[in-house]
Amino acid sequence: MSHSFSNPSSPKLPSSPTLQEHIEYAEHQPLWTSSQADLSSEVSDFTTSHGLQHKLDVFRKASLLLSSDSPSSLPALTTLEASALRNEISHKWRQPPLLYFTIATCSLGAIEQGWAQTSMNGANLSFPAALGLTSGPDATAKDTFIVGLINSAIYLSVGLWGAWLSEPLNNRFGRRGTIFIGSVCCAVANGGSAVSASWGWLLFFRLLLGTGLGVNASTVSVYAAECAPAAIRGGLAVSWQMWTAFGIFLGFVANVAVYEYGFGEEAWRWQLGAPFLPVVPLLGMVWLCPEAPAWYVKKGRYDLAYRSLSRLRNAEILAAREIYAGYLQSQAKPRSTARFDSSSSYMSKIVDLFTVPRIRNATLASSTVMLAQQLCGINIITFFSSTIFEEAGFSALGALVASCIFGLINFLGAFPAIWTMDTLGRRSLLLWTLPFMALTMLGAGLSFKLPEGDLQFGTLAVLIYLFCAEYSPGMGPVPSAYSAEVFPLSHREVGMGLAVATANFWAAVLSLTFPGLLAGLGSAGAFELYAALNVLALCLVYLFVRETKRKTLEELDEVFAAGLVIHLKFLVGQQLPWLWRRYVLRKEEAGDKPTLEGSEYRGLYQDENVEDDLE
Numbered sequence: 001m002s003h004s005f006s007n008p009s010s011p012k013l014p015s016s017p018t019l020q021e022h023i024e025y026a027e028h029q030p031l032w033t034s035s036q037a038d039l040s041s042e043v044s045d046f047t048t049s050h051g052l053q054h055k056l057d058v059f060r061k062a063s064l065l066l067s068s069d070s071p072s073s074l075p076a077l078t079t080l081e082a083s084a085l086r087n088e089i090s091h092k093w094r095q096p097p098l099l100y101f102t103i104a105t106c107s108l109g110a111i112e113q114g115w116a117q118t119s120m121n122g123a124n125l126s127f128p129a130a131l132g133l134t135s136g137p138d139a140t141a142k143d144t145f146i147v148g149l150i151n152s153a154i155y156l157s158v159g160l161w162g163a164w165l166s167e168p169l170n171n172r173f174g175r176r177g178t179i180f181i182g183s184v185c186c187a188v189a190n191g192g193s194a195v196s197a198s199w200g201w202l203l204f205f206r207l208l209l210g211t212g213l214g215v216n217a218s219t220v221s222v223y224a225a226e227c228a229p230a231a232i233r234g235g236l237a238v239s240w241q242m243w244t245a246f247g248i249f250l251g252f253v254a255n256v257a258v259y260e261y262g263f264g265e266e267a268w269r270w271q272l273g274a275p276f277l278p279v280v281p282l283l284g285m286v287w288l289c290p291e292a293p294a295w296y297v298k299k300g301r302y303d304l305a306y307r308s309l310s311r312l313r314n315a316e317i318l319a320a321r322e323i324y325a326g327y328l329q330s331q332a333k334p335r336s337t338a339r340f341d342s343s344s345s346y347m348s349k350i351v352d353l354f355t356v357p358r359i360r361n362a363t364l365a366s367s368t369v370m371l372a373q374q375l376c377g378i379n380i381i382t383f384f385s386s387t388i389f390e391e392a393g394f395s396a397l398g399a400l401v402a403s404c405i406f407g408l409i410n411f412l413g414a415f416p417a418i419w420t421m422d423t424l425g426r427r428s429l430l431l432w433t434l435p436f437m438a439l440t441m442l443g444a445g446l447s448f449k450l451p452e453g454d455l456q457f458g459t460l461a462v463l464i465y466l467f468c469a470e471y472s473p474g475m476g477p478v479p480s481a482y483s484a485e486v487f488p489l490s491h492r493e494v495g496m497g498l499a500v501a502t503a504n505f506w507a508a509v510l511s512l513t514f515p516g517l518l519a520g521l522g523s524a525g526a527f528e529l530y531a532a533l534n535v536l537a538l539c540l541v542y543l544f545v546r547e548t549k550r551k552t553l554e555e556l557d558e559v560f561a562a563g564l565v566i567h568l569k570f571l572v573g574q575q576l577p578w579l580w581r582r583y584v585l586r587k588e589e590a591g592d593k594p595t596l597e598g599s600e601y602r603g604l605y606q607d608e609n610v611e612d613d614l615e
Helices: 019-027 036-049 053-066 079-090 097-123 141-194 199-227 230-237 239-260 264-273 276-288 293-298 302-311 316-332 335-340 346-355 357-375 378-391 396-412 426-447 454-471 478-486 489-544 553-559 564-584 609-614
Strands: none
Touching (some): 036 053, 036 316, 097 199, 097 239, 097 264, 097 276, 097 396, 141 199, 141 264, 141 276, 141 293, 141 346, 141 489, 199 230, 199 239, 199 293, 199 478, 199 489, 230 239, 230 478, 239 264, 239 396, 239 478, 293 302, 302 316, 346 489, 357 378, 357 478, 357 489, 357 564, 378 454, 426 478, 478 489, 489 564
16 A cells, blocks of 8 residues: 655635535545545544544545545535535635634743843843943943843743753643643742742742743744644734733733832833733643644554544534544654654754754754844843933833833834735745835944934834834744744744743843943944845845745755755855845846755655765
């Protein structure tokens, strides 16, 4: 028995397909077996082996939808099944309420992430003095370092251990259990930060908070992606960044509310404790959601995976088709893929991230987008916007209100990414927005040279808001969504953990050094430095990030299979000269845009020595 994974001349499905058109479309999908007799036997063996004998009928129907043979003998579908098959294409957003409840639960984790970041933004105005630390122009070098360390603590702990705990915790407790553990850490840390009696205790609880945030950041987006149907997975992938931005906005609003209601010197305690609020419902709601079907599959429990997925789909036949398709894919893998199986040890998976050519290329691309997100300077504005506005002459309340508007723009600006992620593409979004972000950051730095007064205040505020609007649909949502898709399934958790660790490590470095930069270079010099770093980020994205829009997982193997030297030679030797001739010199005879394709690509599990030969 053999399985084919090619997809020759696949027809397109009409916007409102009939059932027969849907079946004809299914005939060309990339999973089928050699004969109906073999097919029936396979399905029977599968259901018997995995405790699904009572669902044999629905799995037979599902397998026929995946079969290459003409399904003229397809058993009669129920009205519900026929409707579900039509709606998954023509009404793809018409999904069970439980699916959206699950995504909403995941969004609470994102809100906690954003709120925890901005709580320190408001607290920076009062906690140093309350804990005996000097701040502002008269701050000592030691106290400046301590303030920076406290600000960077959550990112240090995420990068150094929080994100790395995700894989072993997921392996032992599943997605829901891991999210619960991470959320408990966040709840304890938020409460502890609010009652800290010294900067040492505050530092400890911020490190604990980072541990919980790291575990959740590496798990929540993967959990949401594993629950979502393929047809809307791209749009739902934006939800993590979008609701993180909403959490940032809520954090700014809370900072203003606490300041306005006159908590005085104790305001920072309420600001640091407030992110406890979204954690409370998350702790209960996560247990009302089904476990990720993919986690059950990794444990060999197809029966539980089917039960879980059935709750997240409009009909059991859709769940059966996904489960059985995944089973066929796992059975069709060649023996050479054994070393990449999900049962490989944790350390071997980490080693694979840097040694296996296809996975190494994905690691480089993922790390690049995460680093670029930090180089652009958005987190510095998020952490220190109130301080920056206050130094520009805003009152303390005015600085908080200005930061609140910044948070709202950050949230609203993420909505276009729901559509542009799969139309313009991930890489293209970054290449289009980064140059404008660099110019805007430079303009913000130059605004400090204007005479103090309304003109300077207005110019700085407008440029910061414009920078945020440029960041939100591109550099905001792309890194997380991109990192969640570029790794093969066997390495997705540990790869995502590395991506989150990379982002937060550099966030820690930048937040740790920014108070010193602000003191040494001044606000103008700091903004101008980050303008240059945006240009650096643009160069890194162009060289090391590969486009993934509208690609299946199998096609992504080809995208990341080309050796790095080949990829760079193509970009610098062919694409860049073409871009110069076409868009700078405006030569119509520049010809068609060059593409890297064909024999230069190789499979995921081909002999690694081939890359050396190509290079």
